[in-house]
Amino acid sequence: MLEPIMYVGGVYKHNHLVELVEDLGGYILQKNVMQTEVVLLMLVPINDIAIVEAKAKELLGKLTRAPLTGSEIATVAPTLAYHHLPHLDCDVAEFLRKQGAKTNMVGLARGVGKRICQLTAYERDLINEHDVAVFILGNYEHCIIEKSKRLYEGIEIPVVVTGAPELRTEDVPNATAYVGNFGRILHHMRHSEELRTLDKLAEVIGKVLDDVRKEIAKDPPSIAPPRIKKEIEEQVQEIIDSLHPLPITLQLNGARVKLPYEEFHEMLENIRFVEGVTMKEVAQVLPSKMRNFILIKPRPKSETGFVI
């Protein structure tokens, strides 16, 4: 199992750490160099963390666990009106992005009201393509509870709900977790108290994602999603020219490739690994609901009988 870890340290000799992680069979997902500082988001095999820690100590850098790394999160607002945007929704999305997740904002067509809210089939399928959905709801306890009874119908991924009142998760129907102290806020969240609330949200989502990881580890995928990313980057030239943010977006159990499905799905299916298998043997290459992108879902070990 791979652990998501963030390294913050000096640029000097940071490539030693990069090479160590790659040699150990881990992956570097993102590298941001800011003047003399470097931030690395990486996945490290859980058994080798001690070696990486020792190296980080030698380089005087800091290692922290970043459970949001390598996940794709949908932040869902009831609509795209001024009631929810740009504050709060964007704040949440941006904060989670800083923690290493890729966030997509979804504005529902008919998500308003406690009695009249609904989710269209397309919205449901789109949200289901993510790892976690964060529903950003409003101020009133009664509305949050009533709305939760019907709004998340058909959503199979964990649902994290935010709102103003302090409720227990058990009180919010169909929710995996609930985070209070949010509500409908029409200003930029920058006070220390508000930032603590955002920290709490990141922590809760981290826990939810850890549970998902544990669940996946019970029947591991035949191929790790970061490996898919690495192979596509090495073998498909067109991905380099893609101008989309994160052309290959990692998910906990899959990857979204931002290339047109019709043109590229055969090429991706026929990618050959050094182990001698092709992509279509270890993963399904599916059309994504998001534009005409490609969604790759690894087949579980129980289906193929091997892990590469």
Add this chain to the structure above:
Amino acid sequence: MEQLETFIVESPDAVGAKTTRSLIMDTIADLSLSRVIGRLRVFVDPVEPVFIFAALLRLGTPSIKLKDFAKVDMGSLGKDEIKIEIDKEAFTVKLLNKLWARYGKENIEQPDKKVLIVKTDPIKELDAMRELVIEEPQQEVLDRLIDAIALRIIPEGFRVRKHELSMSHVLFVASEDTLKPEWLAKGKDMLESLRREENA
């Protein structure tokens, strides 16, 4: 007069009332309406569900006409023209835009910073020009107020709405279901209580 002398948000849901209060404050600040609203009362009951917004307004200056800041007279003898001598330059840009739209750019000259010559028939146009409305601060404020209440403050799901709007007050009653007469009556009561406070 102080700004926002009364600002009450009532609700059976205390946390909801607190956040609603902060969101109203944010909206009023965003749209710079704090000097416009004198007294404000809001009632929310999410169980019913109903949202009532009542406020007394202080709209300030009425619309500004050309004669308020300029001298409008016949031009030189024997020519079809009107001469405008401006006292307050602050409105010149808006005035020029209005004149250009009405008489065409080629018919307007500005020989001096504060003098405008409009080539048109003075006998027909002189009176109309004196009454020309250059700025409507009240209307602009009301537009912003409606933006604040209807598009930002009232919860989005509350699609059934009844409103009353005048130069002195605004009342919004909104719900997800059909409006009940008692809610409308409550709205009127809230407005009355604000008026009593104002006159006391």
